[in-house]
Amino acid sequence: MCDGMGGQAAGERASKIAVDTMLTFFRQDSKVRATQVVGRTFEGVSERANLLGQAIQLANQSIHEEAARNLSQSGMGSTIVAVLVEDGFFSIANVGDSRIYLLRDGTIQQLTNDHSLVMEQVRRGLMTQAEAESSQMQNVIVRSLGVEESVEPDLEDHEFAANDVLFLCSDGLSRYVQDSAMVEIVGRSETLEKASEDLIEAAKTGGSDDNITCLLIRMVEQSRAERMLDALLPGRSRHKWQDSV
Numbered sequence: 001m002c003d004g005m006g007g008q009a010a011g012e013r014a015s016k017i018a019v020d021t022m023l024t025f026f027r028q029d030s031k032v033r034a035t036q037v038v039g040r041t042f043e044g045v046s047e048r049a050n051l052l053g054q055a056i057q058l059a060n061q062s063i064h065e066e067a068a069r070n071l072s073q074s075g076m077g078s079t080i081v082a083v084l085v086e087d088g089f090f091s092i093a094n095v096g097d098s099r100i101y102l103l104r105d106g107t108i109q110q111l112t113n114d115h116s117l118v119m120e121q122v123r124r125g126l127m128t129q130a131e132a133e134s135s136q137m138q139n140v141i142v143r144s145l146g147v148e149e150s151v152e153p154d155l156e157d158h159e160f161a162a163n164d165v166l167f168l169c170s171d172g173l174s175r176y177v178q179d180s181a182m183v184e185i186v187g188r189s190e191t192l193e194k195a196s197e198d199l200i201e202a203a204k205t206g207g208s209d210d211n212i213t214c215l216l217i218r219m220v221e222q223s224r225a226e227r228m229l230d231a232l233l234p235g236r237s238r239h240k241w242q243d244s245v
Contacts, residue, residue: 001098002014002098005076007076010076011076013066017059017062017063021058033051033054039150042155045091045155048089056151063145064147079171080098085160089160092156095143095153097119098168099169102166103165104161112154113154117141119132120142138171164219165186165217166216166217166219167215169213169214170210170214172208176202186216192218
């Protein structure tokens with residue numbers, strides 16, 4: 001999920017390049033992907049997370065090169081949050097101030113760190129969370145795709161539990177909906193589609209006039225038939241995505 005910046009037209013172009021580059025990368029054969037080495041590999045995380053890192057570095061390069069060719073798009077960029085799932089585990093990546101939350105057993109946890117000026121100040125102890133939330137500088141980000149020749153994505157690995165929900169959203173939502181409201185809305189909704197509609201409406205009610213994008217993904221238990229297939233065909237994914245919007 002991407003949120004463009006640098007003016008409406010340029011921002012839309014940057015976010016589209018990022019999404020298209022990521023999708024193309026993961027739809028390719030693994031041997032083809034191995035030839036597309038850009039930037040560096042990342043230590044301390046899985047091969048799965050490194051694939052996300054590689055794809056994001058390619059997206060950064062693509063945006064930066066197009067901006068260099070077209071002066072009207074100079075300075076365009078995009079945030080990105082991405083998830084890659086495999087065999088009950090998932091890796092996440094982020095650049096910018098879009099967020100990934102994990103909702104589990106009625107609780108919510110922000111998995112990503114905002115690459116914004118105010119949150120950098122909070123992490124350094126120079127500003128309180130309350131001051132950051134009321135600051136006029138909330139929309140200033142210190143890391144994004146395409147603005148520089150290279151980019152450093154944050155990468156992490158996690159393990160799923162059944163019925164976990166991953167919630168990806170742009171700052172047009174996260175800045176206007178409290179964590180407790182996110183939990184309440186997702187918990188009461190019969191489907192994730194209804195939850196996403198209500199989350200967007202809550203952001204608008206809270207005063208958001210920014211672009212709002214959100215993605216909800218739920219992990220469910222396998223059926224008995226799937227467990228039997230796993231026993232017969234080792235290597236099948238042990239989990240599946242369901243009811244995602």
